[in-house]
Amino acid sequence: MSTPGATDWLVVDDLAPSTGGTLAPLYAEAADGRLAMPFCTACAEPLELEQLACERCGAIGPVWRPVERAGVVHAVTTVHRREPSLLRVDEPYHILDVELCSGHRLIMTTEQPEPAAPRIGDPVRIGFRHVGGVAIPAAIVAPPAKEETT
């Protein structure tokens, strides 16, 4: 996990997200190293990040609570296009859609630059990057298993 005062490896500080609004609980928990996700206040159904009401029971208002910082890769891309005024890197970087153990899906990059992209279905842990002092979920990619030798 990067430290709050560190310079992010991927994007410039101008891309630091606004920590208010609907996602305020995510950022508040992330600042303390926890990953919080929204659930229906009545039936506990996992909700999308900006979902205001539950489609299953109709209750209004999510409740955010910490979830396990783990999941699997649901989709993955390696971005080759560079935008020099917004990115700090010259090399391609990976973006993952991670399906968390809680059922939520969250799009993130990797906590550190990775030479190779994980594959769909690979397990990941969730850490945090800091962009402009704001903690943002990021994937910790497990190293590939060593081949057994006989």
Next chain:
Amino acid sequence: MTAAAITGLGLTAMTFATAAPVEDLALAALRAAVADAGLRPADVDGLLVNSSQGIRPDRVGVALARHGGLGDLRLLEHMEIKGATAAAMVQRAALAVGAGLANVVVCVFADAPLGTGGRSGSSYAHSGGVDGVRGLERASGVLGSVPTFALLASRWLETRDGSPEDLCAVACTTRAWAVDNPDAVARAPLTPADYHASPFVATPLHVLDCARPVNGGGAVVVAAGDHTAATPHPPVYVRGMGQCHPERRRRAPGESWFGGDVCSAVDATLARAGRRRDELGTLQLYDPFSVITLCLLEDYGFCGRGEAGNLVRSGATAPGGRLPTNTGGGQLSAFYLQGMTPLAEGVTQVRGGGGGRQVAGASTAFVAGIGGRLDHHAFLVLDREAA
């Protein structure tokens, strides 16, 4: 309800050059459509406008009515369902003229995403802000729309046991149609070798998997009854219409971006039009990325699950194929003018005005616009015959 028809089509030049103000583009398209319908601006009594949700602050709004020198109107609305809006405007206009709320309604869209130098990628990368989910994703390196659709594409290929050759086939097939479209911005024939040599934007999407944004505008005139008489073209009847906004949750266990029950809405649209899929002369689908053509062929029921790649690779959607699709070159090769791209080509084909790309006997077109990440769908069945 009186049968409504599209009687005028107006397109500005599609350009990479630094644009005129977007309202100027909208007015030029409006005037061109009215003239194409054989009418005068004073004949217009309804105006529907759609602006891009894109990246420039100057957007078309209802002020176009006043700025554009139109007279008293009986219908004036700004509509917004993202890329589905063009088709939805025609639906709204057809219902209005059919019910007698207005006689001649112009539906107009214009956009000017390209700044100095004519490059769109940087413009899109710098748009989106820092609020909400978009702000979180941008801080994670999701700049512009390509990375999100690249995630969709990766998921599509994974779940359909697909191949990069499926995407290549879409890009090459669509370009084959653009060769004979003088309005297309990319007309040189495209080979698989060309495709694979083009750089990646975000895997698995190459540059040639992505739409060609332009600065430009498009408009159509919708009228009914006696008000269709002035057009020198065959009226293009709005024979069927429908919408679908599927609830597709981005969480386990379903897919985030495709699937769900969209097909039944297409079935209902075709049933209202009294047409079967095998009676359609052309398909005009919203194709901002090659993979979306594959998704829509399947989600709209033109092939079974997992069959879209083989369908395109078989040549079925290409010139001479049994399912001519995006016959002007689509957004991939012709121009990305959001929902106006498939709408304009649908009108052109039903009129029989496609020149070298005209599909023989194509008197019916299925036109579809999509919005968001396949969150919104609006359908039209355009036909030389009223229902």
